[in-house]
Amino acid sequence: MTKTVDPRAASRVAIIARYGSEAAALLPCDRERTLRELTWHLVMPGNPETGPSLMGWRDGAAGTMPPEVRRDVSTAIRRPAAPDDAAAEAAYWTERAATREALDAGPLPVWVRARQAILEEVLGQPQVRTPPDPPPPVTLPAPAQADDAGRDHVEPTESDGDQEQDDDAGPDQAGQAKRTREEAREAVRALLGKDLTDREIARRVGVSPTTVAAVRKASA
Numbered sequence: 001m002t003k004t005v006d007p008r009a010a011s012r013v014a015i016i017a018r019y020g021s022e023a024a025a026l027l028p029c030d031r032e033r034t035l036r037e038l039t040w041h042l043v044m045p046g047n048p049e050t051g052p053s054l055m056g057w058r059d060g061a062a063g064t065m066p067p068e069v070r071r072d073v074s075t076a077i078r079r080p081a082a083p084d085d086a087a088a089e090a091a092y093w094t095e096r097a098a099t100r101e102a103l104d105a106g107p108l109p110v111w112v113r114a115r116q117a118i119l120e121e122v123l124g125q126p127q128v129r130t131p132p133d134p135p136p137p138v139t140l141p142a143p144a145q146a147d148d149a150g151r152d153h154v155e156p157t158e159s160d161g162d163q164e165q166d167d168d169a170g171p172d173q174a175g176q177a178k179r180t181r182e183e184a185r186e187a188v189r190a191l192l193g194k195d196l197t198d199r200e201i202a203r204r205v206g207v208s209p210t211t212v213a214a215v216r217k218a219s220a
Contacts, residue, residue: 038076
């Protein structure tokens with residue numbers, strides 16, 4: 001047998017889960033408090049059935065408001081200049097109204113209903129908001145190849161002598177004439193105090209990292 005779920009009960013559960021309690025869900029938000037504070041001088045008491053009004057206005061189009069009400073409700077919170085901004089604020093108040101309805105708390109206060117009327121005037125008519133296109137995918141750069149940073153001191157291998165000879169016999173980085181072994185070692189020694197890794201020095205001088213390590217060890 002299929003169990004029927006009461007939509008109102010489900011809404012109450014979701015609201016309590018979101019706010020923590022019914023009382024917390026019904027607390028006036030910052031916008032409500034601002035509207036109340038800046039229109040309080042316009043509030044006129046009513047009876048339990050009708051509730052208070054703003055100089056006699058309770059519901060209807062913004063054009064039916066007294067000029068003072070229209071002015072203060074429009075300026076208590078900055079009036080949206082663009083339809084999208086007005087639609088976003090209108091959706092916020094619609095959600096607040098639905099929360100109160102689900103909790104049997106009655107309609108929104110008259111100062112909020114007045115704000116809704118102002119927003120409806122800005123929008124002109126209900127508009128369907130189209131979500132913006134998703135942003136293009138971000139292409140991440142390929143991870144850098146592992147360098148031997150942190151491994152500045154590379155111990156020479158058993159074949160280091162042969163490697164040194166091969167390195168020293170080759171041209172330098174600029175493609176100039178061959179260096180002698182001593183000239184290459186002197187160039188390495190000149191770079192040892194410049195906080196460079198063995199591989200960086202080797203690239204600059206045109207020798208192998210093992211040659212740099214051997215010179216570093218001999219100079220220590």
